[in-house]
Amino acid sequence: MTRSELLEVVYRFYPRDLWVDSPGYDETPERHRRVTAARRGASEYPTWQAMLGRLRLRYWIHDLSLHILGGSVDCAYAVQLGVRAAEAEEAACPDRPGFRLSSGCCVSLLGPYYVVLPAGSPDEAPRDLAREIEATYRGYQPIPPEIGTVVVPDVALDDRALGRATVYDCLLSTWPWLPLRPQRG
Amino acid sequence: MRVHPLAVSWTILTASCLQSPTTASPEADATMAPSLEQSSAAERIGEAAQAAYEHTFHFVVVVDDDGNDAGGGWQSATATLSFVTWRGILPYYFTCPLEVGMPMRSRVHGRISPAYAARITAEVATDVTDSLEPEQDWQGRGVVFCAELRERMKKQLHEAPYQVPATVKRP
Numbered sequence A: 001m002t003r004s005e006l007l008e009v010v011y012r013f014y015p016r017d018l019w020v021d022s023p024g025y026d027e028t029p030e031r032h033r034r035v036t037a038a039r040r041g042a043s044e045y046p047t048w049q050a051m052l053g054r055l056r057l058r059y060w061i062h063d064l065s066l067h068i069l070g071g072s073v074d075c076a077y078a079v080q081l082g083v084r085a086a087e088a089e090e091a092a093c094p095d096r097p098g099f100r101l102s103s104g105c106c107v108s109l110l111g112p113y114y115v116v117l118p119a120g121s122p123d124e125a126p127r128d129l130a131r132e133i134e135a136t137y138r139g140y141q142p143i144p145p146e147i148g149t150v151v152v153p154d155v156a157l158d159d160r161a162l163g164r165a166t167v168y169d170c171l172l173s174t175w176p177w178l179p180l181r182p183q184r185g
Numbered sequence B: 001m002r003v004h005p006l007a008v009s010w011t012i013l014t015a016s017c018l019q020s021p022t023t024a025s026p027e028a029d030a031t032m033a034p035s036l037e038q039s040s041a042a043e044r045i046g047e048a049a050q051a052a053y054e055h056t057f058h059f060v061v062v063v064d065d066d067g068n069d070a071g072g073g074w075q076s077a078t079a080t081l082s083f084v085t086w087r088g089i090l091p092y093y094f095t096c097p098l099e100v101g102m103p104m105r106s107r108v109h110g111r112i113s114p115a116y117a118a119r120i121t122a123e124v125a126t127d128v129t130d131s132l133e134p135e136q137d138w139q140g141r142g143v144v145f146c147a148e149l150r151e152r153m154k155k156q157l158h159e160a161p162y163q164v165p166a167t168v169k170r171p
Helices: A003-013 A029-043 A045-056 A087-092 A124-136 A167-171 B026-030 B040-044 B047-054 B114-132 B142-158
Strands: A060-063 A076-084 A099-108 A113-117 B003-005 B060-063 B074-087 B090-102 B167-169
Touching (some): A003 A167, A045 A124, A076 A124, B074 B114, B074 B142, B090 B142
Antiparallel strands (some): B003 B074, B060 B074, B074 B090, B090 B167
16 A cells, blocks of 8 residues: 555545535535445445444444435444443443443545554554444555645645545544544644 | 624534434434433533534434443534635635444443534534634645544544544545
């Protein structure tokens, strides 16, 4: 996986030098490809759901991909993974599960890529999650931060101005709970 | 140079809302979870601002909450916010179409009713517009404003006091 390979994928799905609110954006072939990929993500949702079913046996989960089923155009599935919090914490909040966010991931709908966070954590959850993704989605690879955080200067997203979107943003997520990009200065 | 929403106070001038086929029942609004009603987010702002925007974002159920997991279900609202800036006597009008989505239940809040979703979205839209407005000259730069608006709304909804895993996209 190289930077230029990933940029090629980005440019296949995002028109260059065009804002998403500019006239004609929806008619670009890149946008059409992205809509098609999101529709495919909806039709192949059972595969994602089955993976979550296996993870559910070991973790609390919160699937954040349901909007794709509703027709929203997004670039990746996403899930938050939690573990049971300490008993004392749970006792203080008896009406809600003692959920402590321990990991999360995005699996791209635009190519065979994923990211699991927090990377390099001593916890078992991120490694477990990566194993489950690679068993479910054969050939998928994690995008390393040194490539993922590269800015794609001529691509705009719904919520990223030109000059601000990274490879991670374009192919995986702009979820704020996934710290995939340097904080804004 | 100032950006003005084309009606009610700052943000929103006009709002055209689209509804997906499945609509939340009135009962769902009426049974707002007490934990949300008492949240600091709801208490933080005045009632006048809440009232203005609750009519702008009409959240409808996209996927029902099955009651499992740490959070579930999905609801969304689509609206087009309209703005105007003035250079001398010449107005510059632009619009920002938004699709805001969030779960119907989250690990932090428990149940999120469509009414609460509408209220916090309205609060955030107002806050972000107010913060963006003095930063730059937006004349002729509506597309930039819209991208910034969506990014900051999404970020703010994720942060305290809201802490809702929301999406803010172009429909």
